[in-house]
Amino acid sequence: MDSRNIRLAVIPGDGIGVEVVAEGLKVLQAVGAKAETTTYDLGAKRYHATGEVLTDVVLDELRGYDAILLGAVGDPSVPPGVLERDLLLKLRFRLDHYVNLRPVKLFPGVETPLGGARPEDIDMIVVREGTEGPYAGAGGVMRRDTPQEIATQESLNTAFGVERVVRYAFDKARSRPRRKLTLVHKTNVLTYAGDLWSRTFDRVGQEYPEVQTDYCHVDAASMFFVTQPERFDVIVTDNLFGDILTDIGAAVAGGIGLAASGNVNPDRTAPSMFEPVHGSAPDIAGQGKADPTATILSVAMLLDHLGLAEEAARVEQAVADDLLERQTGWTARTTHEIGDDIAARVAG
Numbered sequence: 524m525d526s527r528n529i530r531l532a533v534i535p536g537d538g539i540g541v542e543v544v545a546e547g548l549k550v551l552q553a554v555g556a557k558a559e560t561t562t563y564d565l566g567a568k569r570y571h572a573t574g575e576v577l578t579d580v581v582l583d584e585l586r587g588y589d590a591i592l593l594g595a596v597g598d599p600s601v602p603p604g605v606l607e608r609d610l611l612l613k614l615r616f617r618l619d620h621y622v623n624l625r626p627v628k629l630f631p632g633v634e635t636p637l638g639g640a641r642p643e644d645i646d647m648i649v650v651r652e653g654t655e656g657p658y659a660g661a662g663g664v665m666r667r668d669t670p671q672e673i674a675t676q677e678s679l680n681t682a683f684g685v686e687r688v689v690r691y692a693f694d695k696a697r698s699r700p701r702r703k704l705t706l707v708h709k710t711n712v713l714t715y716a717g718d719l720w721s722r723t724f725d726r727v728g729q730e731y732p733e734v735q736t737d738y739c740h741v742d743a744a745s746m747f748f749v750t751q752p753e754r755f756d757v758i759v760t761d762n763l764f765g766d767i768l769t770d771i772g773a774a775v776a777g778g779i780g781l782a783a784s785g786n787v788n789p790d791r792t793a794p795s796m797f798e799p800v801h802g803s804a805p806d807i808a809g810q811g812k813a814d815p816t817a818t819i820l821s822v823a824m825l826l827d828h829l830g831l832a833e834e835a836a837r838v839e840q841a842v843a844d845d846l847l848e849r850q851t852g853w854t855a856r857t858t859h860e861i862g863d864d865i866a867a868r869v870a871g
């Protein structure tokens with residue numbers, strides 16, 4: 524990969540997505556990664572102008588890139604769910620992003636609402652399943668707008684889908700110093716899906732004797748994220764539980780402005796997509812108030828995915844140094860200023 528350009532598709536999206544992506548690209552350039560970027564104006568503007576969200580033609584074009592960097596999509600002027608389902612979820616499903624990777628890491632100097640928690644206590648990675656569960660779109664509605672309305676939203680779990688994400692999580696756990704993997708589910712109530720997940724977890728785990736395994740119900744895990752985050756190293760869980768749990772993770776690790784993520788296709792049959800966990804934040808859009816750190820950390824994950832581990836480490840270190848300095852004499856910086864400062868550290 525060193526010798527050639529990264530072919531990168533960029534989807535800035537809406538609101539602060541545009542602002543934070545600019546800073547992510549600035550840092551990408553500063554680290555010396557040779558990237559050839561193509562910008563796609565997907566999101567609210569395109570929807571209003573053409574009625575299109577994500578056509579199959581654009582989707583096929585996106586397949587040709589090495590990776591995708593996404594800001595955020597969503598705008599109050601678009602009916603809820605349109606961009607989320609027809610853009611975000613469509614990308615995740617069609618590009619087979621079956622691993623949604625969300626690190627939960629407290630950097631030194633960052634304030635956490637958990638009194639007394641140290642950086643070594645909050646350092647985990649949530650491996651959230653990305654293509655199945657209740658997000659698959661199965662279900663329907665009957666007798667709508669009557670007192671007898673029926674709505675179902677089914678959780679789909681396939682042996683194939685569960686096994687591949689569980690296997691990825693075991694590999695991830697094996698590569699980290701603690702080598703611990705926790706399955707999070709609700710096996711005591713969701714007995715059909717839970718049984719498939721726990722049998723798969725146990726069976727695959729036999730191939731990884733060096734990985735210590737644990738199980739936690741999702742409600743207890745939510746509590747432990749706040750009371751004993753040091754319990755966790757790598758977590759594997761289904762799409763919905765992972766979505767909720769990682770927002771708690773973002774909160775305990777310093778807030779939504781720092782939370783990065785990767786929608787990963789580990790088989791590399793399509794490009795993976797990296798994005799901050801946060802949305803388009805219409806309340807602060809266009810004011811230079813957005814923290815671009817989550818996007819910059821997502822760029823580090825992107826570099827790592829493309830085999831540029833040294834560059835990824837340099838970006839993460841620059842962020843860590845910047846965060847440490849914020850603690851002392853933090854003066855509010857604009858989105859650009861934070862991006863400039865981190866880019867300067869990366870280059871220097």
Ligand code: NAI
Binds near residue numbers: 539543780813
């Ligand atoms: P949000 O994440 O956009 O904002 C929640 C709160 O966090 C707001 O007060 C916002 O100002 C603040 N915030 C978010 N990112 C920040 C940053 N980088 N720096 C400083 N403050 C930040 O979530 P919300 O308000 O629920 O959704 C807004 C829109 O974004 C909706 O249309 C929603 O559907 C969409 N959305 C899109 C996502 C995506 O593209 N992956 C993910 C989540 C929401």
Ligand code: MG
Binds near residue numbers: 766767770
């Ligand atoms: Mg979420």
